[in-house]
Amino acid sequence: MTDLLELALDDFVPSFADAQPDWADVVVRSRPGTTACASPLDRRGHPRRAVAIAFALLLIVVLAPVSFALLQQFRETPRQFVDDPNQPENARKIISRYLSASMVRSNQQPQPPKLQAIKRVILTTTPGGAFGVYALTFARGFHGIAIISSKTGGIGAVTSGPAQKCPFGWALQAGPSMVERPGRTPVYLAGRAAPQVAAMKVLYPSGQTRTVALENHYFLAWVLPSAPKPDAKRGSAPPATVIAVDARGRILGELGIGGYGRITRRAGQSPDTANCG
Amino acid sequence: MSTKSGASEAAIEEVYRRRHTSFLRLGYALLGSGDLAHEAVQEAFATCLRECASFRGEGGLEGWIWKTMLNICRQERRRRRRLIDESPPEESTNGHASEWPELRALITALPDQQRHAIFLRYYADLTQDEIAEVLGVRPGTVGATLNHARTKLRAALRPEVAS
Numbered sequence: 368m369t370d371l372l373e374l375a376l377d378d379f380v381p382s383f384a385d386a387q388p389d390w391a392d393v394v395v396r397s398r399p400g401t402t403a404c405a406s407p408l409d410r411r412g413h414p415r416r417a418v419a420i421a422f423a424l425l426l427i428v429v430l431a432p433v434s435f436a437l438l439q440q441f442r443e444t445p446r447q448f449v450d451d452p453n454q455p456e457n458a459r460k461i462i463s464r465y466l467s468a469s470m471v472r473s474n475q476q477p478q479p480p481k482l483q484a485i486k487r488v489i490l491t492t493t494p495g496g497a498f499g500v501y502a503l504t505f506a507r508g509f510h511g512i513a514i515i516s517s518k519t520g521g522i523g524a525v526t527s528g529p530a531q532k533c534p535f536g537w538a539l540q541a542g543p544s545m546v547e548r549p550g551r552t553p554v555y556l557a558g559r560a561a562p563q564v565a566a567m568k569v570l571y572p573s574g575q576t577r578t579v580a581l582e583n584h585y586f587l588a589w590v591l592p593s594a595p596k597p598d599a600k601r602g603s604a605p606p607a608t609v610i611a612v613d614a615r616g617r618i619l620g621e622l623g624i625g626g627y628g629r630i631t632r633r634a635g636q637s638p639d640t641a642n643c644g
Numbered sequence: 645m646s647t648k649s650g651a652s653e654a655a656i657e658e659v660y661r662r663r664h665t666s667f668l669r670l671g672y673a674l675l676g677s678g679d680l681a682h683e684a685v686q687e688a689f690a691t692c693l694r695e696c697a698s699f700r701g702e703g704g705l706e707g708w709i710w711k712t713m714l715n716i717c718r719q720e721r722r723r724r725r726r727l728i729d730e731s732p733p734e735e736s737t738n739g740h741a742s743e744w745p746e747l748r749a750l751i752t753a754l755p756d757q758q759r760h761a762i763f764l765r766y767y768a769d770l771t772q773d774e775i776a777e778v779l780g781v782r783p784g785t786v787g788a789t790l791n792h793a794r795t796k797l798r799a800a801l802r803p804e805v806a807s
Contacts, residue, residue: 372798375747376766380669381678388664389686390657396690494679578683591679 385497385517387490392578395566395614442486442504454487455517458499462513465525480505480527485513491580493553493589496521500557500580500587503527512542514557514587522547524555533643538564538611538620539586541642544628553589554628556609558642560586565614569607579609586611590624606631611644620644651692651699651708659706660689667713669767674717674760684720688713707777710768714760714778746800758793761786 448454449463462485482505489500496518503511503525511527524545533540542558560567560581567579569588579588590607609622622644623631632641660667664685671681692699692709699708751759757779764775772790776783 372794373766375797376762379748379751380672380767383665383668383672383678386665386668386682388661390660393660393686393689393693396686397693492678492682494677577679578686 383492385490386492389580392566392581442484444484445482448485455490455497455499455515457517457519457521458487458501458515458523461515461523462501480507480509482511488583488585489557489580489587490517491582491587493555493580493587494591495547495553495555495589498555498587500585502583502585512557512559512585514543514545514555516547531642534640536620537561537643539567539609539622539644541622541630541644544624544630546628549627550592553591554624554626556588556590556622556624556628556630558586558622560584560611561619563613564611564619566612568610568612570610571607572605588624609644651696651701651705653693653696655705656689656692656696656709659709663706663768666768670710670713670763671717673763673767674714675720680720684713684716688716691716703777704774707770707774710764710770710774710778711780714764747797750797750800754793754796757781758789758796761789762793762797765790 443451445462445466449459449466451459466482482503484504486502486504487499488502489498491498496516499515499517501513501515503513505511505527508530509527510530511525513523513525515521515523522545524543526543531540538561540559541556544554544556546552546554562584564581564584564586567581567586567588568576569579569590570576571590577589577591579586586609588609590605593605606626607624609624611619611621613619620643622642623633625631630642632638667685667688668678668681671684672678675681675684688709692712699705751762754762760779761775764770764778765772770778772783772786776786779786781789
């Protein structure tokens with residue numbers, strides 16, 4: 368099939384060139400029925416298993432300092448980030464614009480904390496294109512999160528503030544949310560997930576669920592706009608719930624998200640902890 | 645990589661990482677949405693992990709996974725048929741889908757067997773023998789099925805001649 372038909376078929380399906388495999392999610396989904404795959408260790412018996420474990424421990428001891436150094440490399444100063452060709456071009460532009468705006472704001476009193484480091488924590492494909500989530504470190508102990516579309520001309524959202532603690536037992540902490548064209552494009556919500564969170568879902572009022580990108584203890588959820596009613600020009604994103612579960616599938620926490628990405632405060636919840644779930 | 649009495653998790657993971665994009669493309673072709681395609685791929689591999697002990701090694705491991713993926717998509721398609729039919733298809737990110745409007749309708753109208761054969765040949769890049777294994781038919785049948793489908797689709801690509 369090397370003809371016009373091949374070209375036409377190619378055009379009907381996206382290339383998914385930016386799609387990131389998420390094997391951890393596959394493993395989580397395969398539970399609670401434990402996998403009964405043929406494992407080399409199971410077949411070989413205990414003595415060899417002990418040798419393998421000892422070898423793995425030795426590797427960890429040897430490689431840990433190297434891994435730590437490598438991890439540090441992924442954290443960049445704003446200038447390094449803007450000049451880094453491995454980062455999406457649109458993200459570099461938006462951070463560059465953010466830095467320029469910060470320089471203007473530096474004349475204000477008191478001066479806003481300076482952005483010191485950026486680390487990409489998620490890069491994933493969504494129905495609205497590829498999006499990145501970035502952990503930001505500011506001076507004076509401020510922290511922030513940015514959601515940035517990798518699409519040329521795509522928008523971004525940044526939050527920053529003093530490190531906020533959620534109540535004991537928290538699972539999710541909401542960060543920035545954004546929607547490019549309300550009712551037409553997905554509503555995005557990013558945030559932090561507690562270490563025990565193994566998977567996340569968006570639950571729609573209809574009972575449908577959609578996956579959530581979860582990496583490095585950060586998440587990016589998106590809520591698709593519902594189909595427009597016959598008498599309306601466009602649809603709207605339905606109120607949805609972002610749910611976090613542990614490795615056994617037990618619900619650890621949830622966040623309500625409104626049509627424009629606003630977090631819904633639950634009954635009895637104080638404004639200070641409204642973004643914790 | 646795999647044994648006669650089961651598939652190893654490592655072998656399944658290797659297929660997942662190597663062919664992730666192809667599985668997504670097949671999912672998109674069958675379900676018409678990137679989001680649904682992602683869900684189907686994750687579910688297909690999770691199913692394979694859960695049921696890896698039942699893999700008998702009679703065919704290839706990859707063929708078994710493709711078969712699982714196809715079944716997941718069929719189930720999902722049946723479940724969502726009404727929804728999919730009522731909502732407009734997602735726009736292809738390659739951006740030229742509107743150049744062949746009749747082709748989309750023709751692909752949708754193809755019998756399941758022909759559509760699956762075309763998608764498996766094109767998006768999964770499987771050989772005739774592998775497609776036969778996934779669809780549970782003889783390789784010769786796959787050849788004929790592909791020919792029928794191609795003939796119909798090519799007709800949609802021919803420029804119309806004004807009378």
